[in-house]
Amino acid sequence: MQHGFIKVGAAIPLVSVADPQYNVDQLIALAHQAHDEGAEITVFPELCITGYTCGDLFTQQTLLHGAEEGVKRFAEATSEYDNIYIVGAPVYVYGALYNCALVVQRGKILGIIAKCYIPNYGEFNERRWFSTGYNLRTEGNIEYAGQSVHIGSYQIFHTGRYAFGVEICEDLWSVTPPSSALALQGAEIIFNLSASDEVTGKHDYLRSLIAQQSARCMAGYVYSGCGFGESTTDLVFAGKAFVAENGSILKEAKRFSLDAQMLYSEIDL
Numbered sequence: 001m002q003h004g005f006i007k008v009g010a011a012i013p014l015v016s017v018a019d020p021q022y023n024v025d026q027l028i029a030l031a032h033q034a035h036d037e038g039a040e041i042t043v044f045p046e047l048c049i050t051g052y053t054c055g056d057l058f059t060q061q062t063l064l065h066g067a068e069e070g071v072k073r074f075a076e077a078t079s080e081y082d083n084i085y086i087v088g089a090p091v092y093v094y095g096a097l098y099n100c101a102l103v104v105q106r107g108k109i110l111g112i113i114a115k116c117y118i119p120n121y122g123e124f125n126e127r128r129w130f131s132t133g134y135n136l137r138t139e140g141n142i143e144y145a146g147q148s149v150h151i152g153s154y155q156i157f158h159t160g161r162y163a164f165g166v167e168i169c170e171d172l173w174s175v176t177p178p179s180s181a182l183a184l185q186g187a188e189i190i191f192n193l194s195a196s197d198e199v200t201g202k203h204d205y206l207r208s209l210i211a212q213q214s215a216r217c218m219a220g221y222v223y224s225g226c227g228f229g230e231s232t233t234d235l236v237f238a239g240k241a242f243v244a245e246n247g248s249i250l251k252e253a254k255r256f257s258l259d260a261q262m263l264y265s266e267i268d269l
Contacts, residue, residue, distance in 0.1 A: 005266045006162060008189070008222050009039035010241035012253060012261040015229035017051035018063055020070035024049065028077045030262060031085055039264055041084040043191040045226045046169050047099060049074075049089035052195035052237075053230045058129040064092050071102055071109070072145035079107030084159075086166060088193045093142050093151060096131040101166045101193050102149075103157060112144065112151040115168035116178055123197065123235055124170075154178060154185075162188045162269050169194040172213060183217035188269050190217060194225040197235040198255075207242065207249060215247030220267035228258055243267070 011034065013026040027044060034042040046052055049070045050063060057063050067089045078085060084105045091100040091112060099115040114133030118126045133153030141148045156163050165182030172179065172192055179190040190213070196206060214221035220243070227239035241253035243265035251265040 004269050006041070006189070006269060007039050007264060007266050008220070008243060009034045009037070009042035010222050010224040010243060010253065010263040011042055011044045012224060012227045012239040012241055012257075012263075013044060013048060014260045015048060015051050015227065017230065017232050018054045018057050019051070020049050020063070020066040023051065024070040024074050026260065027074055027087060030260060031074070031078050031081075031083070033262055034085075035081050035083050037262070037264055039083065041086070041164065041189070041191070041222075043086040043193060043222050043224045045088060045224050046193040046195040047088045047090060048193070048226075049087060051230060052226050053232055053235070056129075058090055058097060064090060064097075068145050075104050075107045075109060075145065078104065082106065086191050086193065088168070090130075091144065091151070093144075096135065097129055098133060098136070099126065099130045099168060100151075101168055103166065109145060109147050109149045110157060111155045112142075112149050113155055113166045113168070114151065114153050115171060116153050117170040117174040119170045154181060156182060156185050156187055164189040164191060166191045166193070168192065169196060172209060177213060179213060179217055179221070183219050187217070187219060189220040189222065189267060190214075192221065192223045194223060194240070195230065195237065196225050196240060198238050203240070203255070206240065207252070210242050210244050211247055211249050214244040218246055220245045220269070227261070228256070
């Protein structure tokens with residue numbers, strides 16, 4: 001980091017629904033690219049290990065086991081890097097399934113963050129499969145991917161130079177986003193793993209929402225959304241990615257790309 005700036009990345013990988021092995025291969029390739037480009041932290045989309053649109057396959061042990069093995073393989077493949085990566089996967093713990101973000105660095109899972117606000121309206125039906133992360137606010141460590149990892153819904157990660165927090169998709173759209181509380185606790189950058197689909201007028205609203213939240217939190221905000229590979233149902237995913245800082249959009253990905261994308265920008269801390 002030079003003069004208080006940190007380079008961040010937002011990745012939009014190619015995804016094959018319910019195929020963790022293929023998806024992890026794509027994530028590893030983009031993780032190597034982000035390392036080569038000097039991105040200190042890179043965020044990937046919501047549930048990118050399995051794909052967001054798996055539907056009732058989320059109830060299958062085979063998929064959940066494949067996701068856990070995929071996270072383990074991703075951690076091992078990036079174990080020589082100091083770079084931090086944030087990936088999304090379903091995590092089954094305490095008798096319930098959670099939509100989670102996993103923070104990975106040098107082969108270690110630094111923490112697992114569970115999504116708090118589970119959408120259950122319009123085209124979204126997540127409550128059919130996932131529990132709210134509010135159930136995990138006071139929980140401790142679990143065994144996952146061969147490691148003892150802390151799981152909860154509100155976590156601050158300190159690197160020694162800056163602090164960051166993580167929220168997932170619908171969390172941003174809620175009345176009281178977790179990012180607001182994370183900023184009050186010292187987070188200087190917020191990362192959001194998302195799977196927001198395309199609806200008329202929604203993109204402009206989302207863009208404004210991200211800019212406004214970065215202003216409210218007086219922080220950087222890095223957002224990564226699912227790409228076209230998720231468009232396997234009656235929904236369309238365009239691959240949205242943004243980097244915002246204190247009310248301004250610094251960088252925005254091109255939507256409706258059929259290729260994987262990496263968005264980079266520098267945030268002034």
